[in-house]
Amino acid sequence: MHPFSFTTAETAAVALRLAAEDPRARYLAGGTTLVDLMKLEVERPTQLIDITALPLTEVTTLPNGALRVGAMVRNSDLAHNEDVRRRYPMLSQALLAGASGQLRNMATTGGNLLQRTRCPYFRDTAMPCNKREPGTGCSALHGENRGHAVLGTSEACIATHPSDMAVALVALDAAVRTAGPQGERVIPIAELHRLPGGHPEIETTLAPGELITAVEIPALPFAARSLYVKVRDRASYAFALASAAVAVDLDKGVVRDARVALGGVGTVPWRSRAAEDALHGKPAGAATYRAAAEAALAGAVPREHNAFKIELARRTLVRALTRLEANPA
Amino acid sequence: MGTATEHGVAVDVELRINGALARLALDPRTTLLDALREHLRLTGTKKGCDHGQCGACTVHADGRRVLACLTLAVAAQGKAITTIEGLGRDGELHPMQQAFLDHDGFQCGYCTPGQIMSAVALLGEPCGPNDDHVRECMSGNLCRCGAYANIVAAIQDVRRRVQP
Numbered sequence: 001m002h003p004f005s006f007t008t009a010e011t012a013a014v015a016l017r018l019a020a021e022d023p024r025a026r027y028l029a030g031g032t033t034l035v036d037l038m039k040l041e042v043e044r045p046t047q048l049i050d051i052t053a054l055p056l057t058e059v060t061t062l063p064n065g066a067l068r069v070g071a072m073v074r075n076s077d078l079a080h081n082e083d084v085r086r087r088y089p090m091l092s093q094a095l096l097a098g099a100s101g102q103l104r105n106m107a108t109t110g111g112n113l114l115q116r117t118r119c120p121y122f123r124d125t126a127m128p129c130n131k132r133e134p135g136t137g138c139s140a141l142h143g144e145n146r147g148h149a150v151l152g153t154s155e156a157c158i159a160t161h162p163s164d165m166a167v168a169l170v171a172l173d174a175a176v177r178t179a180g181p182q183g184e185r186v187i188p189i190a191e192l193h194r195l196p197g198g199h200p201e202i203e204t205t206l207a208p209g210e211l212i213t214a215v216e217i218p219a220l221p222f223a224a225r226s227l228y229v230k231v232r233d234r235a236s237y238a239f240a241l242a243s244a245a246v247a248v249d250l251d252k253g254v255v256r257d258a259r260v261a262l263g264g265v266g267t268v269p270w271r272s273r274a275a276e277d278a279l280h281g282k283p284a285g286a287a288t289y290r291a292a293a294e295a296a297l298a299g300a301v302p303r304e305h306n307a308f309k310i311e312l313a314r315r316t317l318v319r320a321l322t323r324l325e326a327n328p329a
Numbered sequence: 330m331g332t333a334t335e336h337g338v339a340v341d342v343e344l345r346i347n348g349a350l351a352r353l354a355l356d357p358r359t360t361l362l363d364a365l366r367e368h369l370r371l372t373g374t375k376k377g378c379d380h381g382q383c384g385a386c387t388v389h390a391d392g393r394r395v396l397a398c399l400t401l402a403v404a405a406q407g408k409a410i411t412t413i414e415g416l417g418r419d420g421e422l423h424p425m426q427q428a429f430l431d432h433d434g435f436q437c438g439y440c441t442p443g444q445i446m447s448a449v450a451l452l453g454e455p456c457g458p459n460d461d462h463v464r465e466c467m468s469g470n471l472c473r474c475g476a477y478a479n480i481v482a483a484i485q486d487v488r489r490r491v492q493p
Contacts, residue, residue: 006340006357006403028404035360035399036380048357050404076393080455100469101447101454103381105393106400236468 002044010053012179012211018049019209020181027051027211029072030106032099033115041125042116042132052108056213059083065219068177071110071212075165076101078109088217090226090245091168094263097230098164100237110212112165113176113192114204118239119159120144130156131200138200146305147241150313152267153301157200159267161193162239166269168228171245171261174217180210189215193268200267222249222257227327229320230263231312240264242313244320248279255279255288262296265313272296275317289321290314342402346371347415353402361405362386362397365412373413373442377471384470387443387450388412394450413442416449424487425449432483436474444470448484452491460485 009015019025025047028034037043056070059081067083078084079095099107107115121127121139128136140148140158148158166189174189192204206212226247232238243263249256260275275296282288293314300310339354344361346369353368362379365371365388377385379398386397389411416423425448428434435441447470456466463481472480 001358004357006401028401031399031401031404032381032396035401039380048401052404076454100384101451101466102384102387102394102396102469103399106395236465 001038002041002046004038004045005047006050007047008050008053012054012056012213015049015051015054015211016179016181016209018047019211022047023208025049025209029108029111030074030103032103032107033111037116037123040123042123051211054213056110062216066175067217069109069215069217071108071214073109074105075099075107075109075112076104078165079104086224088168088172088220088223088226090171090223090228090247091165091217093228094164094168094230094243094245097228097240097243109165109215112163113169113189113212113215115163116203117159118162119148122159131159131196131203134199134201141303144305145303147239148303148306149267150265150300150302150306150309151262151270151297152195154196154198154200154267156198157196157267158303159196159200160239160264161266161268163269164228164230164240164243164263166193167243167261167263168226168245169215169217170269170271171226171247171259172217172220172223173259174215176212177214177216178206178210179213180207182207184213186216189269190271196267220247220259223247223259225249225324226259227320227324229316229323231316232264242309242316244313244317246317246320246324248284248321248324250284250325253284255282255284258292260292260296260317262313262317265297265300265309274298279321284321284325286318286322289318292321293317340403343406344369344402344410345408346410347412348409355402357401357403359402360398361388361400361402361410364402364405365397371412371414375439375442377440377443382471383440383443384447385440385443387446387470389446389450392450392453394447411446413446416445423449424490425452425483428483428487429480432479432486433476434479434483435472435476440470440472440474444472444480448480448487451484452488458488463488 026045028048056072176187230243245261247259258279262270275292278292278295375385377383381399390408
C-alpha cells in the first residue's frame, strides 16, 4: 500500500476544502472498495479524508413524499429501514442481495454508488486495463470475459458496474445530492454513471472533490409492488451474473406503468426504458414479459465467454415479472 | 477537523479493544486487523484473504460485525471494538463458543473466531428463523473445511435458547 496521510472531516465544508487542496485525496467512507483497492495498489491516494463522522446518517421523508437517504447511511440500515421495506421493497432486496452482513454494516449509500468494477484485469496491476491505466488496452475484450457486460460496452472497456443497490435506484429514478467546489447540486442517478466510451477511466459525472451527501428517492406508490431478482454462481455472497429490479402498476390485468432495471450485464446500472415501453398498456403475462425481455437485451453485444448472459438476463427479467405478478404487495 | 498526519509517519492511535484502551503509534496504513494481531498480540482474530472476502477477521465495532482487514486502525478510533478474546470471561465461554464445541462446528479452526463473532452479531440482527436464513446471514464467513452443517446447528441451538 502506498503511503498516505489521514484526516478526519467533521463537516462537509472541511471535507470539500481538504479535497480541493489535494487532487490525489480520496474520501474514505466504509472503505470496503477503497481499502481493498489500495492494498492491490489499484488506488494510490496520497490522502484519505474520513467522512464517516459527517452528519449524513438520517433517512427522512421529505414534504414531497420523497425519501432522503443520507450518504453515510450504512447498507444494512437502509435495507432494514421500515420505509424502504414498505415503499421500495426492491431496494431492500437489492441491498440484502449484495455482499455479506459484515460488508453491509460497513458500506455506505454514497460509497455503494461509487464502488469500482470487479473486473479481474482492473484489479490486477500486472495486466493492461484502460480503466486503470488509460491507453493500455482492454485485457477483457479477448480474455476471460465470462463475467463482463453485454450492454453499454465499448471497445475500450466491457467491465460491469457491480452494485445491486444502484440497479434498484436507477429503476426508482433516484436523485443524487452532492456538494462540491461550485456549491450543491442534484444529479439524476441516470446521469451519475458514465458509459465507458473511449474513456472508461472517467466513471461518473462528479467533479473532482465533489461529495455525495444524499440520495433522494421520489414517491412512487406502485413501487410498493416491486422485486429484485439476482442470479449468481452461488446462492449467496457473489456478484450478479444477471439481475433485475422491477416494479409494475397493474390495473385489471393490464400494465399501467412499469420500471425495469438490470444489473450484472451493463457497464452502468442499466435502466431499460425499452422494456418499460414494451410493458406499457399490455396485458400482464408470459408473452408480454418475454417481449419486454427481448426489448431489454436488443442491443446486447456478446463476447467469447459471456454470450450466455443475454438469455440469462432475459430469463431473469421474465422471472422477476412473473414472480411479482404472482405475489402482489 | 481531526489530526492531519504526514505520509508514512507513525501517528498516535487510541483504540478501545474489549473494554480496554490501547495507545499505539501506527503507520496510517495499518489495518485494524494488523493492529490487533501484530501490535496488540490479540491473534484470535485471523487473517484469511485480507481483502474482505472470507470473514476470518470479523470483529464487532460498536456491537456490529465488521471486517477488520478493510478497516484502517486510525478510522476505528472512538468505536468499541470487540474481538473473540473479549467474548467470554475467564473459565466461562460465551454460549456461542460453547455451542460450537457442543456441535463440533469446526475442523481446523482457522475460520472459527470469525464465524463465532459473526454468529454472535447475528443474534441481534433481523434474520429469519430457518436454517436457510442462517446460511444466508452467515454467507460472509467461509469455511474451507466445510463445517457449515454443524456451524448452522450451533447457531440455531443458541438462537433457540436466547430467542425462544
